Amino acid sequence: MSTPDTATRPALRAWPDLRPTRPGGPGAAIARRLFRSAIQRLDVQVHVAAGDRTPAEVLGRGGPAIEVRRPDEFYARLARDQLIGLGESYLTGAWDEGPGAPPEALGDFLAVLAADLTGLVPAPLQRLRRLVVTARPESDRGSRRNTRTNVAHHYDLSNELFGLFLDPSLSYSAALFEGPPAQATAADLEGAQHRKIDRLLDRAGVGPGTRLLEIGTGWGELAIRAAARGARVDTITLSAEQARLARSRIASARLDDRIDVRLCDYRALLEDPGARAAYDAVVSVEMVEAVGRAYWPTYFRTLDHVLAPQGRIAIQAITLPHERMLATRNTHTFITKYVFPGGSLPSVRAISETAAAHSSLRVVDDLAIGPHYTRTLELWDQAFGAAREDVLALGFDETFCRLWHFYLQYSRAGFAAGYLDDHQLTLAREDR
Secondary structure: OOOOOOOOHHHHHHOHHHOOOOOOOHHHHHHHHHHHHHHHOOOOEEEEOOOOOOOOEEEOOOOOEEEEOOHHHHHHHHHHHHHHHHHHHHHOOOEEOOOOOOOHHHHHHHHHHHHOHHHOOOHHHHOOHHHHOOEOOHHHOOOHHHHHHHHHHHHOOOHHHHHHHOOOOOOOOOOOOOOOHHHOOHHHHHHHHHHHHHHHHHHOOOOOOOEEEEEOOOOOHHHHHHHHOOOEEEEEEOOHHHHHHHHHHHHHOOOOOOEEEEEOOHHHHHOOHHHOOOEEEEEEEOOHHHOOHHHHHHHHHHHHHHEEEEEEEEEEEEEOOHHHHHHHOOEOOHHHHHOOOOOOOOOHHHHHHHHHHHOOEEEEEEEEOHHHHHHHHHHHHHHHHHOHHHHHHOOOOHHHHHHHHHHHHHHHHHHHOOOOEEEEEEEEEOOO
């Protein structure tokens, strides 16, 4: 990817926190020492250009390589905002994959860091973590008002944008490939998305006559496949753009008499007596991440409220290891700042314990598909890169293109390193 030059810098006025930083200072010096110490023992290579007071150098033991082109800015942003600063300095072009490097080089480099995330900062300094890291803003709390705004921030960007890099099913979650994920190609993606959806529908027992609730409509593919099985589907979303396109796709499939798309917060169902035990099955794909830790009990009480006595629930969730979830639960990250405001990843243990404590639901089946997400994200990023000119034609700028590439590769790195995972979980009542 090209680096923004001085001629394009005025465009950064649309990105306030990417305005020039003041280089130098003790914080930047400390950040440089910590960065050098961490990189020198990792299987990566970092080419650092000369700064105002520092020489050019090559760090690391070899492996995925990057270039730090403006080290004074790079270290200043690291000092100010840690991992958020790492991402922001990529957006400004202070560092890059380097000339000729393939797009996945970014994710390969970040995966090495993610695999050693708890060791990047010396243990004595980790005790000061709460004093240094940026706390999550109040707007990240998953209240009804915040959630609607946060959902719109991402999912209402542009249906056309998502259509440029997703497969024809417009599925925006981990696929489930038939063979080894690493060998999958773009041609395999739509079938793999259908395989993912079908497994969830199977686990929830969706068939002819099933009353199905979907929490999180996406662009309608799951609802369409469920209705094609003979189910009657109510699907809810807070994204006006997704609802608009989902309704259009459902009408084109001639299934609008079997599917009702509603703009609705999931909590409204808990307050609706008519929703009690109204559904034989509930399916929710990578939506619990948007609920927020404080509202997980409400989410599972809602599922319990709407589920018929012998019903089943299938959810797909991006997860963290439990100890990392606890350590980072109040941390503002690059992803929560720029991509998914309000997002909060659970652990499988947190899901199981919250469901048990606040509902009659218990996890009865668990399939981990993290490696499938690694490949899904890589295929999405390849498609996004190939569509770059079309993205710009939609009105998005160069900084947005760098942001989206970083987001997809940053996420891929988390799954490739095993720091993130993805689970299809089936829940049923304890007394079944």
